[in-house]
Amino acid sequence: MSAPSDFDQFYAATARRLVAAVYAATGDLAEAEDAVQEAYARAWQRWDRLSQEGDPTPWVRTVALRLAVSSWRRARNRLRAHLRHGPPVDMPELAPDRVALMDALRGLKPDQRTVLVLHHLLDLPIEQVARETGISEGAVRTRLSRARQALGRRLSDTPESPALRTLARPPKEVPTHG
Numbered sequence: 001m002s003a004p005s006d007f008d009q010f011y012a013a014t015a016r017r018l019v020a021a022v023y024a025a026t027g028d029l030a031e032a033e034d035a036v037q038e039a040y041a042r043a044w045q046r047w048d049r050l051s052q053e054g055d056p057t058p059w060v061r062t063v064a065l066r067l068a069v070s071s072w073r074r075a076r077n078r079l080r081a082h083l084r085h086g087p088p089v090d091m092p093e094l095a096p097d098r099v100a101l102m103d104a105l106r107g108l109k110p111d112q113r114t115v116l117v118l119h120h121l122l123d124l125p126i127e128q129v130a131r132e133t134g135i136s137e138g139a140v141r142t143r144l145s146r147a148r149q150a151l152g153r154r155l156s157d158t159p160e161s162p163a164l165r166t167l168a169r170p171p172k173e174v175p176t177h178g
Helices: 003-026 029-045 047-052 057-070 072-085 096-106 110-121 126-133 137-155 162-168
Strands: none
Touching: 003 029, 003 047, 003 057, 003 096, 003 110, 029 047, 029 057, 057 110, 057 126, 096 110, 096 137, 110 126, 110 137, 126 137
């Protein structure tokens, strides 16, 4: 199989989920799409090496999240301007629980939001979240705990949704040997 074909298959299999994860982490769909596309462009430039080293998904996800984080300051200023002027007239309706969840996620600290998205929305074990974010497993657990508490406070006045129940579950424990 050729490199372009391998990359195309990889992209088709992973792009939607990665956009959803970065969107959940940033709260901005356009920003998430931009970060993910840039991450795939960078992966294409390194495709031979990435595909030989194993699963390139964590590398692309890490790059996309880092790109999104670096643009959060710009996005925050755009969001403030958007809030001053209101949403576009043709904005489609979103389910109230989804709006509440996205609003609550936006209110979290970026490091808490990132570990929450990686662990709960992408179902990554704590060990892998620690590797991808470059922090200890203990720090991941601490950030998850604080993020859940903050979400609980923010969402306490909203109806519980399946998405909220998923985020409220305790972290998956990774068995250790030895």
